[in-house]
Amino acid sequence: MTLSMKNVSKVYKEGDSQIIALDQVSMEVASGEFVAIIGPSGSGKSTFLSIAGALLKPSQGEVKIDNKDISKIKDKELSNLRLQEIGFILQTSNLMPYLNVLDNLLLLKKMSGKVTKQDIAFAKELLKELGLGSKFEKFPNELSGGERQRVAIARSFMNDSSLILADEPTASLDTNRANEVVSLISKEVKARGKAAIMVTHDERMLAYCDRVYRMEDGKLTLQ
Numbered sequence: 636m637t638l639s640m641k642n643v644s645k646v647y648k649e650g651d652s653q654i655i656a657l658d659q660v661s662m663e664v665a666s667g668e669f670v671a672i673i674g675p676s677g678s679g680k681s682t683f684l685s686i687a688g689a690l691l692k693p694s695q696g697e698v699k700i701d702n703k704d705i706s707k708i709k710d711k712e713l714s715n716l717r718l719q720e721i722g723f724i725l726q727t728s729n730l731m732p733y734l735n736v737l738d739n740l741l742l743l744k745k746m747s748g749k750v751t752k753q754d755i756a757f758a759k760e761l762l763k764e765l766g767l768g769s770k771f772e773k774f775p776n777e778l779s780g781g782e783r784q785r786v787a788i789a790r791s792f793m794n795d796s797s798l799i800l801a802d803e804p805t806a807s808l809d810t811n812r813a814n815e816v817v818s819l820i821s822k823e824v825k826a827r828g829k830a831a832i833m834v835t836h837d838e839r840m841l842a843y844c845d846r847v848y849r850m851e852d853g854k855l856t857l858q
């Protein structure tokens with residue numbers, strides 16, 4: 636997979652004034668690449684990830700996934716593309732509190748039709764890979780913060796999406812847990828040929844990444 640963003644700008648209108656959240660940013664990420672974006676609060680990083688994940692439309696510029704211009708795709712096809720190709724990892728893991736760990740992983744499958752034996756086997760395999768082999772039946776409130784984040788990561792790997800977008804996945808984790816989480820993303824990128832973009836404030840996590848970009852006032856530069 637290749638994500639290509641060219642001269643992408645995003646302007647938010649607030650009454651009479653405008654906020655230029657992104658100012659002509661370009662980036663290309665391909666399978667097997669793990670890139671990071673750092674930068675101060677309010678510089679445009681989340682806006683960038685939302686556009687990369689086809690959740691938000693740019694005001695200007697071009698976003699292509701595998702050479703397909705996503706502004707030219709119909710809404711239905713775009714939501715399928717999002718479901719199949721893109722895995723989001725968010726700061727707050729947003730697990731369903733009343734579902735156990737295994738069912739949290741299977742939730743999207745349940746919502747989109749039926750759950751197969753293979754789905755269950757894949758979910759269990761992912762959980763084992765992430766060191767959660769003994770936690771299938773636990774509920775989110777019975778897990779530590781780091782464990783919850785790993786469940787959320789396993790869930791984002793469930794659809795075997797080719798693009799992983801992570802918005803501060805290590806916020807609120809201690810150094811060991813943070814290393815664990817980021818090395819899991821890195822492993823998934825390298826072993827399964829995925830592409831990943833991670834927004835982070837944590838400079839220690841940059842060692843796992845192939846490239847580091849800096850966002851400042853909506854402008855993106857390679858470090």
Ligand SMILES: Nc1ncnc2c1ncn2[C@@H]1O[C@H](COP(=O)(O)OP(=O)(O)OP(=O)(O)O)[C@@H](O)[C@H]1O
Binds near residue numbers: 676681
């Ligand atoms: N929906 C919105 N409407 C209006 N302005 C917005 C909206 N979303 C973001 N902004 C503004 O756009 C700019 C970029 O915001 P963004 O959330 O992308 O930054 P960020 O780098 O992710 O910040 P943080 O590190 O604090 O999460 C900020 O000035 C923000 O206030």
